[in-house]
Amino acid sequence: MARKAKRDLTMEEQLARGPLDLPFLMLVLLLLGIGLVMLFSASYYAAYRDSKPPVNNNPYYYIIRQAAFAGAGIVVMYVVSRINYEHFRWMSPLILVGSIFLLVLCYTPFGVTINGVTRWLYVFLVGGPTFQPSEIAKVAVVLFFSARLCKRDTEHRKRFTKRTGLGRALNFLERIGFLELVPYGLILLIVLVLVVFEPHMSGTILIMVGAAAVLFVSGISLKWFIGLGSVAVAGLTFIIFATDYMTRKINIWKNPWLDPKNGGFQPIQSMLSIASGGLLGRGLGESGQKYGFVPEPENDMIFAIVVEELGLVGGCLILILFALLILRGYWLALHARDKFGMLTVVGLITLLAFQVFFNIGVVTNLLPNTGISLPFFSYGGTALMIHLAEMGIILSISRQIPAPRKD
Numbered sequence: 001m002a003r004k005a006k007r008d009l010t011m012e013e014q015l016a017r018g019p020l021d022l023p024f025l026m027l028v029l030l031l032l033g034i035g036l037v038m039l040f041s042a043s044y045y046a047a048y049r050d051s052k053p054p055v056n057n058n059p060y061y062y063i064i065r066q067a068a069f070a071g072a073g074i075v076v077m078y079v080v081s082r083i084n085y086e087h088f089r090w091m092s093p094l095i096l097v098g099s100i101f102l103l104v105l106c107y108t109p110f111g112v113t114i115n116g117v118t119r120w121l122y123v124f125l126v127g128g129p130t131f132q133p134s135e136i137a138k139v140a141v142v143l144f145f146s147a148r149l150c151k152r153d154t155e156h157r158k159r160f161t162k163r164t165g166l167g168r169a170l171n172f173l174e175r176i177g178f179l180e181l182v183p184y185g186l187i188l189l190i191v192l193v194l195v196v197f198e199p200h201m202s203g204t205i206l207i208m209v210g211a212a213a214v215l216f217v218s219g220i221s222l223k224w225f226i227g228l229g230s231v232a233v234a235g236l237t238f239i240i241f242a243t244d245y246m247t248r249k250i251n252i253w254k255n256p257w258l259d260p261k262n263g264g265f266q267p268i269q270s271m272l273s274i275a276s277g278g279l280l281g282r283g284l285g286e287s288g289q290k291y292g293f294v295p296e297p298e299n300d301m302i303f304a305i306v307v308e309e310l311g312l313v314g315g316c317l318i319l320i321l322f323a324l325l326i327l328r329g330y331w332l333a334l335h336a337r338d339k340f341g342m343l344t345v346v347g348l349i350t351l352l353a354f355q356v357f358f359n360i361g362v363v364t365n366l367l368p369n370t371g372i373s374l375p376f377f378s379y380g381g382t383a384l385m386i387h388l389a390e391m392g393i394i395l396s397i398s399r400q401i402p403a404p405r406k407d
Contacts, residue, residue: 020081021332021398027325028077028376028391032070034318035377039066041285042305043298043379062298062379069381073388080392081399088393089150089340092143096187099140102133103194117371119198123382131382134195134203139390141191142210142347145184149218150340152180177221181228184215201236201246202358202370206351208232213350214343253368266301267365269294273304274315274364281311298379300371303363319360326353332398341397348390 043062047055055061105111105121112120112130120130162168174180188211196204216225241247248263256264273289276282287308290297297305307315329349336342352375359374361367373380375387 018399018401020395021328021401024325024328024332024391024398025395027321027328028388029074031318031321031325031376032074032388034321035374036063036067036070037284038302038306038309038377039063039298039379041287041309042290042302045291046296046298049292065381066379066384069384070388073385076385077388077392077395080389081395083396085341085344085393085396085400088143088344089147092140092147095136096140096144099133099137100190100194103137103191106133106194106198117198117200119195119200119203129382131386132200132203134198134200134207135383135386137191137195138203138207138210138351139348139386141188141207142214142351143344144187145211145214145218146340146343146347148184149214150338150343152218177224181215181220181224184211185228199243199246200371202372204236205358205370206354206372209354210347210351214347217343217346218339249368253365256365266295266369267362270301270304270363271365273301273308277308277311277315279312281307281309281314284309300359300369300373300378301363302377302379303360303374306377319356322353322356326356329394332394332401335401336397337400337402341400345394345397348394352387352390 040060040063044059047061048057048059050061051057102121106118110121111118112122114120114130119132119134121133123129123131162171188208191207192204195207212225212229216222241250252259252263252267256267258264260268269289273287273294276289282288287297287305289308290305294301294304303315303318306318310318326349329345329352333342333345333349336345355372355375358367358370358372359378362369362372373383376384
């Protein structure tokens, strides 16, 4: 009977039920477990001091919510990993349109303003947990670009009439690859405009990084990355120095002591926290900076508390785990069954890699404060679930990696 049931499975079901990549899964779960422990250590005093609803001086508030979202996220990761990833190919335009719609909602009364910035929406539109539509948008861009660019090698070049000047110009633009980039550029421009004016510079950069990774691996000429990359850098530079909000961040980054009690307080306390950890740390739960010195230790600055408690050795071990996860992700991309799977994994893993880099860069004051969280560690239930869903997509692709031949 068991054999008969197995024979009745469709090809799609058989592909979706292949073995998960255990090294990748174990690294995700290990980082998630360490992240929950460190979140509890970093957050319990901040929660205990917070008398406002819904925290109400409950020292377990953050860890209980994060653990609940982590459990739900693991379920989501497992469910997504059981879906044949080819379905994400036709779903990608719908996800992209949905993410753009959610970004537009941020500019309506539904948008939620936190610390003077409107980049959130309520999950249920009337209070409760919030999420950033840009988190969905960056995944949507990766999926849509991967779904379109995986067909690049089989598409024929467009040909226009040579009898008119316009036709000859279009033929030239097609020959140098410009026309191919136009639809991707327009989609990216729409998403970036909606994100950059929230304002959300780190989200803007992450979306650009994910899109660039997929475009580069798909075979787009390097000259376009040099040219368009220069334009993008120039545009971001103009936006930064034309916006008081961004200019102030740059000045504080260059010299936090210009405003040590306000804008410079966070980077100064973060560096003091890292320095006090020394080589082996002060011990788990023994951080002194989390007692009202490092602002929001459970969020963007959690890595400073990690290094203070676990020391340079502990911080480096966590970075090694992230590096192993990222390298394993790229290994899965190299062995993916088709180009769509390969491009999707490259885009998602590159997003993860740069998010870790940006967060650590901010905590160590290598980069200006971008307001970006550390995956699997920082408090934020919906963001954690989105990260785990991304890992589920990668695990779904890993199920269909062809088995090695036995000679």
